[in-house]
Amino acid sequence: MKFYPKARMDGMESIQMEPCYMTQHFKDRExxxxxxxxxxVPRDKNITEGPKRTVLSLSEKYHRNPTKPADKDVAERVFAVAENRMTLKFHYDQGNVSANILEFTKPPVSELGDRxxxxxxxxxxxxxxxRSPAMKNLQLFYILQELLKAEEQSLFFVRSMEDEVHVHNHDSMEKSPQGKMLIQKMPTEKAQIKSARMENCP
Structure with a gap:
């Protein structure tokens, strides 16, 4: 599905939604x-709709922000939800062949409160x-706090996008007589396509 990014608040240009993954591309975001x-997590082959799918991992990539030093400018943010890990990969600084990486292990659920x-x-x-100065524990603590909030926010955006795509597909099917005909006459083929996609999940 393609969109006109300037007409959307999130700047989304395209989205690909499959049984095992979702990929979004954005343009000109702040x-x-x-x-x-x-x-x-792949669903059971007999289940095509129902509760929200469980997220295994979520990654976000960022263009270079020229107002920040490269070694402090995030290039990729990875939330390995199933493994309770959060990773920040920064942009390459000039003259370096590698980039800074921070990887956090999420604290137990019992510690994710106010304290x-x-x-x-x-x-x-x-x-x-x-030769760069080591980061202080207080700095790392603030980054951890920000990452926990960012993970929650990104997962919320994913759930919202699932709902939006579901509504769009449902409305499109209702408005298309041909779509209704395909569902009525070819349920077996549709089920086979869904099954094949599930077996070929990345």
């Missing part, structure tokens, strides 16, 4: 995000330039 990819605590063992840090 946060520089241009790509989002979500991987879902979130930080343990240095929760984070793995790779600094492309070993």
């Amino acid at each position: 946060d520089f995000c241009y790509h989002r990819h979500v991987i879902f 979130l605590t930080f343990n240095p063992a929760m984070v793995s840090i790779y600094q492309a330039d070993p």
Whole structure:
């Protein structure tokens, strides 16, 4: 599905929704995000609709923000939901052959309340330039807080997009006599297509 990005609040240019994944492309967003990819847990082959699908992982990619230093400008944000990990990959700084990476292990659910605590063992840090000053625990704590909020917000956007696509497909089918005819005359073929897609999930 393609869209006119300037007509949308989220700047979405296109979306591809499949049983096992969803991919969105954006244009001219203020946060520089241009790509989002979500991987879902495959549903049972006999279930085509129902409760929201479980998210395995979610990744977002960002264009370079020229107002920030490259080593502090996020290039990719990855939420490995099923593994309780969150990763920030930064843009390459000039002259470097690698980029900074921060990987956090999410705290237990019982600690995700108002009294979130930080343990240095929760984070793995790779600094492309070993001469750069080490990040302080307070800085890492603030980044962890921001990531937890960002994950929740991104998952909300994914759920909203699922609803929007479902409504769009439902309305299109109701307005199309040909679509109704295909559903009535070819239920077996439609089921086979869905089954084949499920078996070929990435």
